[in-house]
Each structure stands twice: as C-alpha cells, then as structure tokens.
Amino acid sequence: MGTWNLIWQGLASGVVTGCVYALVALSLVIVYKSTDVVNFAGGELVMIGAYLGLFILLGLEWPYVALFVMVPIGSFVLGGLFTRFSLDKVSGRAMVKHANLVPLVVATIALSYLLKGIVRVIPFTEEVRRLPPLMTGPPIFLGDVVIQQQDIAIVLVTTVVMVILWLFFGYTFVGKALRATSQNIRAAALLGIPVNLMKLSVWGLSAAIAGIAGILLAPKLLMTPDMGTVVMLAFAAAIIGGFSSLPGCVVGGIALGILQNMVGIFISPQAIAVTPFFVIMLVLLFKPQGFFDTTLAVKKV
Amino acid sequence: MYGSPSTRHLLSLLWLVLAGFLFPSWMPEYFIYIMNMLMMYMILAVGLDIVMGWSGQFAFAHIAFFGIGIYGTALLNMRLGIPFLLGMPLAALLAGAVGYLIALPATQLRTVYLALATFAFSECAQWAFRTWESLTKGPDGLRMTAPQLFGHVVTNDRDAMPIIAIILALVLAATFYLWHSKLGRQFHAIRDSEHVAMASGIDVKRTKVWALAISAFYAGIAGGVYTLFQSYVHPDGLGVSMLVLVLSMVVVGGSGSVAGVGLGVVLLGILPELLRSAPKGFLIWQEFTYGAILMLAIMYMPKGVWGLWQRIQQGRKA
Numbered sequence: 001m002g003t004w005n006l007i008w009q010g011l012a013s014g015v016v017t018g019c020v021y022a023l024v025a026l027s028l029v030i031v032y033k034s035t036d037v038v039n040f041a042g043g044e045l046v047m048i049g050a051y052l053g054l055f056i057l058l059g060l061e062w063p064y065v066a067l068f069v070m071v072p073i074g075s076f077v078l079g080g081l082f083t084r085f086s087l088d089k090v091s092g093r094a095m096v097k098h099a100n101l102v103p104l105v106v107a108t109i110a111l112s113y114l115l116k117g118i119v120r121v122i123p124f125t126e127e128v129r130r131l132p133p134l135m136t137g138p139p140i141f142l143g144d145v146v147i148q149q150q151d152i153a154i155v156l157v158t159t160v161v162m163v164i165l166w167l168f169f170g171y172t173f174v175g176k177a178l179r180a181t182s183q184n185i186r187a188a189a190l191l192g193i194p195v196n197l198m199k200l201s202v203w204g205l206s207a208a209i210a211g212i213a214g215i216l217l218a219p220k221l222l223m224t225p226d227m228g229t230v231v232m233l234a235f236a237a238a239i240i241g242g243f244s245s246l247p248g249c250v251v252g253g254i255a256l257g258i259l260q261n262m263v264g265i266f267i268s269p270q271a272i273a274v275t276p277f278f279v280i281m282l283v284l285l286f287k288p289q290g291f292f293d294t295t296l297a298v299k300k301v
Numbered sequence: 302m303y304g305s306p307s308t309r310h311l312l313s314l315l316w317l318v319l320a321g322f323l324f325p326s327w328m329p330e331y332f333i334y335i336m337n338m339l340m341m342y343m344i345l346a347v348g349l350d351i352v353m354g355w356s357g358q359f360a361f362a363h364i365a366f367f368g369i370g371i372y373g374t375a376l377l378n379m380r381l382g383i384p385f386l387l388g389m390p391l392a393a394l395l396a397g398a399v400g401y402l403i404a405l406p407a408t409q410l411r412t413v414y415l416a417l418a419t420f421a422f423s424e425c426a427q428w429a430f431r432t433w434e435s436l437t438k439g440p441d442g443l444r445m446t447a448p449q450l451f452g453h454v455v456t457n458d459r460d461a462m463p464i465i466a467i468i469l470a471l472v473l474a475a476t477f478y479l480w481h482s483k484l485g486r487q488f489h490a491i492r493d494s495e496h497v498a499m500a501s502g503i504d505v506k507r508t509k510v511w512a513l514a515i516s517a518f519y520a521g522i523a524g525g526v527y528t529l530f531q532s533y534v535h536p537d538g539l540g541v542s543m544l545v546l547v548l549s550m551v552v553v554g555g556s557g558s559v560a561g562v563g564l565g566v567v568l569l570g571i572l573p574e575l576l577r578s579a580p581k582g583f584l585i586w587q588e589f590t591y592g593a594i595l596m597l598a599i600m601y602m603p604k605g606v607w608g609l610w611q612r613i614q615q616g617r618k619a
Contacts, residue, residue, distance in 0.1 A: 038359075038416050089600045100357050100492065101412060103599050106552060110596035113545055117589025232424055235417050243413055270432055277425040284406045284418055 003265075005144045010261030012142075016151040017220070018257025019158035023213040024234035025241070025249035026165070027206040033244055034182035034202045037087075037104045041112035043228025045207045048115055049075050049214025050223055054131055055124075064134065067215050068157070072208035079207025082111055083200045112228065119225040131218035154216045161212055162250060169246075178202060233260075236276035239283050242290020251292070306477035314470040321466020325459035333458040337530040339570045340469045341523050346550045346562045347476055348519025353548075354556030355485070356512040357492030359416035361544060362403065365426035366396040366517040368539040370524015372430065372437055375445040375534070385448035385455070389525030393518050400517025404510040415509070423544070430536035442535035448528055461530040468526055472519065476559055479515070488512055545591055546573070553598045555605025564607050569594075 028042045039045075052074050053067045062070070090103050133150040134157075140147045169175040181188040181198040189195045221227055237256045241248020256279060263275050283290065325333055345367060352360040373392025377383040383391070407418035430437050437443055447456045455461050479485045487508045490498040499505050527534070546569065554565020576587055602609055 032413060036412075038413050040420075086596060086600055090603075102353055102357050102359065103603065105359060105416065106548065107596065107599050109545065109548065110592050110599060113588050113592030114596060115592075117586065117592050120588060121585050232421065235421070239414075239417060273428050274425050277421040277428075280417055280421045281406075284409075284414055288406065288409055288414065 006265050007262070008143070008145045010265055011258055012145050012147055013151070014258030014261040015254055016154050016257070017260070018237075018254035019155050020213050020217050020253075021230070021233045021237045021256055022250045022253025023158055023161060023209055023216070024230060025237040025253050026162075026246060027209040027213070028231075028234055029238050029241070029243060029246065029249055030182075030202055030209075031206045032238075034178065035087075035104075035199060036101055037108065039108050039206065040105065040231070041082075041108045041115060041228075042206075042210055042234060043231030044112040044115040045075060045079070045210035045228075046214040046217060046230060047119065047223075047225060047228045048078065049211025050131065050218035050227065051119055051214075052211065053215045053218060054129060054223065057131065064132075068212065071211045071215055075207040075211030076204035079203040079205070080200050082207075083203040086111065087199075087203070088196070116225045116228065129223045130221075131215065131223070133219045134216070150219060154220075157212070157216060161209065165209075165246070174201070232276045236279040236283075239280050240290060241292045245290065245292035248290060248292030304481055306474075306481050310477050311474055314473055317470050317473075318463075318466050321463040321470075325462045330458060333462055334530065335571065335574060337458055337461055337465050339566055340465045341526045341530075342547065342550060342566045342570045343469060343563060344472050344519055344526060345523040346547050346554075346566050347472070347559060348516040348523065349547050350551045350556055350559075350562045351476075351479070351488065351519065352512045352516035354551060354558075354562075355480075355492065356488040356509065358509055358512055359412070360419050360513055360516055361416060362400070362419035362423040362426070363516065363520050363547060364539050364541075364543045365423040366400055366520035367524045367527075367543075368426055368430055368534075368536075369396040369399060370521035371527050371534050371539075372443070372524075373521070374448070374525040374528045375443060376436065378448055378528070379446050385450050385525070385529070388448075389522065389528075392525055393521030396521030396524070397514045397518030401510060401514035404513035408506045408509040408513075415513070419513075423541075427536055427540055430539060437536070440536065442533055445528055445532055445534065447532070455529055458530050465526055465529055468522065472522060473559065480559070484508070484511060542588075542591075545595065549591060549595045549598070551605075552595060553602070553605055555602075555607030557604070558607055561605050561607030565605060568606065 024042060024046055027045070028039055031037060031039050031042075049071050052071050056062050056067055056070050057064065086107050087104060090107050133148070134153040135149040137149045140149065140152070167175075169179060177188070177193045178198055178201065180191070181193055181195050182202070185195055188198070217227070217230065221230075233256055234253070237252035238249055240252030240255060241250075256276065259279070260272050260275050264272050324336065328336075345363070349360065349363045352358050352363075370389075370392050373395050374385065374388045377388035377391060378385065403418055403422055404415065407415045431439055433439065447454045449455070450464060453460075455464065487498070487503050490501065490503055491505050491508050491512075495505050498508070550565035550569045551562055552565070553569055554563065555561020572590075576590075598605065604611070
C-alpha cells in the first residue's frame with residue numbers, strides 16, 4: 001500500500017493520458033512525414049475538436065456517438081481549407097527543390113493564433129467548460145487501483161483509431177498513395193498520384209485525428225482556448241519515436257504519460273510541466289534518431 | 302557584397318544617436334517611451350531575423366533569451382551591484398552561450414529538431430522564471446532597481462533614450478558588418494541551399510549553431526535595454542504571444558533585410574499601444590488580429606511591406 005498504490009495508479013492513468021498524447025503525436029508526425037512541416041497549430045486543432053464537440057453536444061443536442069463522426073469531418077474540412085488556401089499559397093512560389101520551410105511553419109503559428117482568437121471571441125467560451133464524460137458508471141477496481149469507465153473508453157477509442165489508421169495506410173489504395181507521396185513526391189506525381197490532393201488529405205486526416213484527441217481530452221481537462229498547450233507533450237512523444245515512426249508515437253505517448261505521473265510522484269508536481277522539455281533535450285542529446293527510426297536517420301543534410 | 306558595409310549606412314546611424322540625444326529635451330514623455338520601446342523591439346527583431354530571415358533556421362526560443370537578458374541584467378545589478386555597462390554584456394553573453402549549447406545537439410540531425418528544441422526551451426525558461434522564486438520572485442514579477450551608468454542612476458525614459466539609441470546604433474553597425482562578413486554570407490548560403498553550401502566548403506552545422514548563438518546574444522542585449530526604461534518584469538509577458546509579436550514584425554516588415562525589419566517594428570510596435578487604448582470589447586480580438594496579420598502577410602507578402610515597396614520602385618524604373 002501507500003507508495004506502491006500510487007505508482008500503480010500513476011501507471012494506469014499514465015497509460016490513459018498517454019493514449020491521447022499518442023493521438024496528437026500521430027497527427028503531427030503524419031504531417032511532418034509527408035510535407036516536412038512541423039505543425040505548431042497541432043494543439044489548437046485539438047482545442048477546436050473539443051469545442052466543436054461541445055457545440056454539437058450542447059448546441060445541437062446530438063448524441064455522443066455523433067461526435068465521433070461529425071468532429072473528424074469538421075476538423076478534416078478545416079485542415080483541408082488551411083492547406084488549400086494558406087499553405088498552397090505560401091509554398092506555391094517556393095516550388096524549388098529545397099523549399100524554405102520557415103514560411104510554412106510560420107503559417108502554422110499564424111493558424112494557431114487565428115484558431116485561438118476565433119474561439120476566444122465566441123461568447124459561449126467565456127465560461128470554462130468541460131465535456132460530459134464519454135461513459136459514466138461506477139469505477140472499476142483492479143486491486144487497489146481505481147479506473148474510471150471513461151478512461152477505459154479513451155483507451156478503446158484510441159485503439160480503434162490506431163487500428164483504422166494502420167489498416168488505412170497498409171491496405172487501402174489511398175493510404176498507399178499517401179505513403180508513396182510522402183516518400184518521394186516526384187516519383188508519386190510521375191505515377192499519376194494527385195499529389196496536391198494527397199497533401200490536402202494528409203492535413204485533413206491529421207486535423208481529424210487531433211479533433212478526436214480533443215473529444216477524448218475535453219472531459220478530463222478544463223476547456224479553455226489555451227488547452228492547445230498539450231502539443232508540447234505530443235512533440236516529446238513524437239521525438240521518442242524519431243518523429244517519423246507511427247508505432248513510435250504510440251509507445252512514446254504512453255511512456256510520456258507514465259513518466260509524467262512518476263515525476264509527479266517522485267520529484268514534484270511542479271516539475272511535471274518541464275518533463276516534455278527534458279525528454280526532448282535528452283533524446284536529442286543521446287538518441288537523436290529516436291528509438292524507432294528504422295529507415296534513414298539523416299533525411300536532410 | 303563581400304567586404305565592409307557602405308559608409309552611407311554607417312553614417313545614417315549617427316542620425317539615430319543624434320535623435321537619441323536631442324529628442325528627450327523637447328518631445329513628450331509618452332513619445333519618448335514609445336521610441337525606447339521601438340528601439341528595444343528593433344534589437345530583438347533584427348536578432349530573430351538573423352536566424353530566421355538570413356539563415357532560414359527555426360528559433361522559437363528568442364523570448365527566452367530576451368528573458369535571460371532581462372533577469373540577468375537586473376539581478377546582476379540588484380544582487381551583486383554590477384553596473385549596467387558590465388551587467389548587460391554579461392547577461393547577453395549568457396543568453397548567447399545558452400543559445401550555443403541548445404543549438405549544438407539540435408542541429409545534428411533534421412531541421413525539425415531545432416524547431417522543437419528551441420520551442421521546448423522557451424516553455425522551460427518561462428517555467429523557470431515563474432517557479433525560481435528565490436531569484437525571480439516568480440509569479441509576483443520582479444521589481445527592478447534602476448540601473449546605474451557611470452555612477453548615474455537611470456530613472457526615467459528621458460535619461461534612458463540616448464543610451465538606448467547608442468546601443469541600437471552599435472548593434473545595427475555590428476549587423477551591417479555581419480551582413481558583409483564571411484559568416485553573414487554563410488548564413489545566406491545555408492538558407493538558399495544546404496547542399497550547395499556544403500559543397501562550397503561551408504560547415505553547415507557550425508554555421509547554424511553560430512546563427513542561433515548570435516541571435517540569442519542580440520535578444521540578451523534587448524533584454525538589457527528593457528531594464529533601462531522598464532522597472533517591472535513578469536514571466537507571463539515572456540511567452541509565445543511576445544514571440545508571435547516579434548515574428549510578425551519580421552514577417553510583415555520584410556525578413557532578410559534590416560530596413561524591412563525596421564519597418565515592421567514601427568508598423569507593429571505601436572499596435573500593442575493602440576490596442577491598449579482600444580475599448581475593452583476589442584481586447585478580446587487581440588489574438589485574432591495578430592493571427593490574421595501574420596497569416597495574410599506570410600501569404601501575400603513573402604518579402605513583407607519592404608519587399609512590396611521595392612517591387613513597386615523597380616516597376617517604376619523599368
């Protein structure tokens with residue numbers, strides 16, 4: 001009892017939050033893999049997903065299940081619009097071989113501010129809100145460890161999303177076309193793959209995954225326009241996976257969720273906030289290619 | 302291009318110094334304050350432009366280095382009684398050294414890592430400013446004692462203006478020399494193509510590390526300047542929103558050119574002041590406004606207002 005109980009409890013809730021980090025990390029990595037852009041609006045896409053869910057649930061009074069259809073669709077459209085109207089415009093003039101990435105990343109920073117700004121001016125969001133839990137009911141006891149039913153739902157949804165992604169990328173035609181585009185855009189274009197449409201779909205898909213993460217996160221956190229800060233943890237999770245491996249994101253996310261709780265127990269609750277920073281720096285120093293990078297470690301110079 | 306900057310550029314800086322000495326005697330107090338602030342932003346923005354505009358590298362820790370400059374200069378003065386002229390360079394060197402140390406591992410592999418490492422460091426630095434209460438007074442903010450220069454205590458904006466003008470003139474002169482130096486040319490080379498730069502015998506990693514270290518040093522100087530005309534610093538002011546402001550200055554004005562950055566500083570530097578006097582209902586639109594400005598600028602003005610103006614000039618000639 002005592003410390004051990006805390007540790008088991010920390011492990012269990014670490015896995016749950018880690019699942020959400022893993023989803024956000026996935027959304028960052030698929031965009032990075034296919035366009036080389038680090039999406040600094042990733043956290044805001046999570047936030048938008050959560051608020052979209054809230055509006056559908058409270059405004060339209062649709063059932064909870066509808067969120068898992070409507071929010072990804074809404075987020076997908078948002079991601080697509082951003083690519084079509086902003087990124088294409090920014091990169092359109094830089095279609096040289098070594099496009100300067102700085103303007104593209106600056107565009108994502110601008111997007112993060114725009115999204116935060118839009119949500120903040122909607123009067124509805126002045127109050128701090130919380131999505132109702134996904135599943136209610138008595139908590140489940142595993143020995144001394146208490147697990148909420150909603151936590152089980154989070155793990156289940158994450159698993160389903162990952163399986164769908166795995167099937168999509170591995171076994172469908174569009175998924176394979178997406179992978180081809182991210183590996184070699186010129187060869188893909190020569191084979192007749194509509195690369196611009198692919199780029200748009202990747203951003204849409206990434207936004208959709210972030211949106212789902214938002215619905216999962218919103219019942220556990222207080223909802224504010226600033227809840228996008230979760231992206232820091234997703235970055236750290238992605239770095240553990242070498243910023244290119246999808247399974248790496250999952251392992252990285254869960255490892256980070258557990259690590260956060262352990263830091264809270266053994267070091268100090270205040271230090272939780274800087275855990276992702278130390279993870280990023282330590283991985284960069286000692287294992288810069290991450291723990292999962294199987295293919296080329298050095299892509300650029 | 303290679304060699305020393307034109308004397309015309311260097312001489313124009315004398316006007317800046319002259320204005321710094323003459324304006325305080327007759328301009329209104331508020332105007333002097335705005336001028337001081339714009340000059341501080343100029344140092345900050347030129348520093349950011351060196352790493353992002355000149356070298357094409359990501360550096361999101363700029364405000365963290367700015368904070369190191371502020372707290373460093375102020376605490377050296379308050380705790381150890383080190384005068385400004387020694388304390389500010391020390392704090393700026395510390396900022397530069399930290400920048401060097403972060404860039405060293407972060408430039409080893411893909412470009413993404415520098416963006417992430419600097420972004421993470423800026424969060425961490427803000428956390429440190431907030432929680433290291435014995436040093437920074439944490440969330441209460443730090444009341445700084447007035448800095449001393451040659452035994453003279455700088456207490457108001459009027460006293461500070463000539464000093465800030467001299468510092469800015471020196472920084473800009475150094476920037477002009479850097480632009481024409483070998484290192485400055487290497488910065489431009491790695492932005493345009495890392496492969497070509499490497500084939501030309503440029504040590505790409507080393508160049509990146511120096512770009513970040515120098516820009517951090519600039520930010521540290523700007524932090525020192527902050528202590529000259531402000532008496533209070535709060536960790537909340539040293540976050541992402543400040544970075545977005547300085548980034549917008551660089552992008553809107555025109556990245557990769559000192560004149561463009563200057564234009565951006567003037568255009569956007571007065572924006573916070575305008576927003577401050579705006580009705581309360583408008584304040585909530587602040588984030589949206591900055592986001593929209595940044596987004597539109599990056600979409601429609603790749604070289605900023607300065608580039609736009611130059612294009613019009615060229616069109617007129619042709």
